[in-house]
Amino acid sequence: MFSKKTRTRIIFMTFLLVGLIMVVFVVLKSLEANVVYFFSPSELYSKEDISFNKKIRVGGLVKDGSIINNETSINFIVTDLNSEIIVSYKGSLPNLFSEGKGVVVEGKLKDKKYFIADKILAKHDENYMPPEISKIFKKSKNND
Amino acid sequence: MFKNFFPNKILSFSNRFFIFLIVLMFLFVFVGLIYALFLSPPDFTQGDSVRIMYVHVPASFIALGCFAFMGMASICALTFKIKIIPLMAKSLAPVGSVFALISIVTGSLWGKPTWGTWWVWDARLTSMLILFIFYIAYISVWKFVDNYEKANKVSSIIAIIGSLNLPVIKYSVDWWNTLHQTSSITLTSAPTIHYTMLIPLIIMIIGTILYTLIVFLMRYKTEIMKFKLDKRNKEN
Numbered sequence: 001m002f003s004k005k006t007r008t009r010i011i012f013m014t015f016l017l018v019g020l021i022m023v024v025f026v027v028l029k030s031l032e033a034n035v036v037y038f039f040s041p042s043e044l045y046s047k048e049d050i051s052f053n054k055k056i057r058v059g060g061l062v063k064d065g066s067i068i069n070n071e072t073s074i075n076f077i078v079t080d081l082n083s084e085i086i087v088s089y090k091g092s093l094p095n096l097f098s099e100g101k102g103v104v105v106e107g108k109l110k111d112k113k114y115f116i117a118d119k120i121l122a123k124h125d126e127n128y129m130p131p132e133i134s135k136i137f138k139k140s141k142n143n144d
Numbered sequence: 145m146f147k148n149f150f151p152n153k154i155l156s157f158s159n160r161f162f163i164f165l166i167v168l169m170f171l172f173v174f175v176g177l178i179y180a181l182f183l184s185p186p187d188f189t190q191g192d193s194v195r196i197m198y199v200h201v202p203a204s205f206i207a208l209g210c211f212a213f214m215g216m217a218s219i220c221a222l223t224f225k226i227k228i229i230p231l232m233a234k235s236l237a238p239v240g241s242v243f244a245l246i247s248i249v250t251g252s253l254w255g256k257p258t259w260g261t262w263w264v265w266d267a268r269l270t271s272m273l274i275l276f277i278f279y280i281a282y283i284s285v286w287k288f289v290d291n292y293e294k295a296n297k298v299s300s301i302i303a304i305i306g307s308l309n310l311p312v313i314k315y316s317v318d319w320w321n322t323l324h325q326t327s328s329i330t331l332t333s334a335p336t337i338h339y340t341m342l343i344p345l346i347i348m349i350i351g352t353i354l355y356t357l358i359v360f361l362m363r364y365k366t367e368i369m370k371f372k373l374d375k376r377n378k379e380n
Binding site: 006009010013016017020021024028032035036037038039040059093094095096097101104120121122123124125126127128129130131132133134 | 185186187188189190194197219222223224225257258259260261264265266267304305308312316320321322323325326327328336337338340341
């Protein structure tokens with residue numbers, strides 16, 4: 001069906017593509033630590049090479065009822081429903097920061113349970129709905 | 145249907161079909177924008193800043209889709225050596241690159257009121273920027289390399305290598321922890337976006353696809369005319 005030249009090119013192209021895909025896979029696998037934008041509290045717990053001087057990011061949900069406003073700073077707990085970590089932060093908060101919502105904090109670990117953040121980013125999930133629908137959602141969740 | 149893409153058919157494209165496409169496109173975009181900006185509801189978390197989604201999501205789809213086509217066309221161009229295939233890829237690049245830029249800019253504008261920052265180097269955003277750079281590289285090769293065959297070879301390789309970035313862009317939010325949220329519309333599960341927002345989004349996506357098709361066809365016609373002219377000039 002195809003000329004010999006075309007057949008050679010098809011074989012060469014297939015090998016080239018397979019080779020490139022493997023290269024990309026290996027590169028991404030080895031760079032994994034840098035590609036990840038944040039660690040969850042559980043991942044932080046199980047990490048062995050934790051340094052307390054390196055800037056890292058932790059992400060999760062703001063635990064309900066954990067936000068405490070001091071005069072100097074604001075404290076809250078970041079949880080992934082498995083482990084949690086206490087975060088302390090000085091500065092302005094993004095608009096979408098609230099209890100029960102996603103957050104990514106950047107800063108340094110004081111110890112395995114305490115994090116001092118110098119930057120807070122609100123993370124929203126993939127759910128989009130009008131306010132009326134979310135009220136119905138919340139009501140049915142509370143009734144469970 | 146595919147015979148329509150051959151040079152003799154494309155050059156004799158009746159204006160009626162073009163005008164039909166353009167009218168259809170304006171209809172979809174107009175209705176889509178009315179819904180996006182006014183009739184659709186605000187989001188329960190983001191409020192009205194969710195409306196940027198109706199531009200950001202279609203632009204991102206097109207940016208990825210165009211490059212996917214360019215990648216496939218480039219594989220065919222290098223394997224089968226059919227003269228019109230590189231011209232198709234070449235005609236897709238400008239539209240795709242503009243939509244990649246729109247995706248990045250609207251995403252940035254959306255990020256500031258929601259996340260609290262204009263930019264982060266997470267996997268999704270970084271890979272989209274890499275895609276834009278690949279687009280620029282592809283277009284530059286065609287612009288600055290005079291020999292058609294050389295430009296074809298180099299640009300096709302750029303398109304093929306750049307296509308490896310496409311699954312990374314798409315699945316970055318699933319494979320790694322990113323700031324960008326996961327997909328709301330997937331092939332396997334129910335959409336996590338309410339129908340009052342999903343319908344305008346689909347209308348905008350269709351309108352954007354029509355726009356891309358129109359610009360691609362106009363460009364493709366021009367490229368074929370240029371190609372024929374260059375061939376005739378070389379023969380003289």
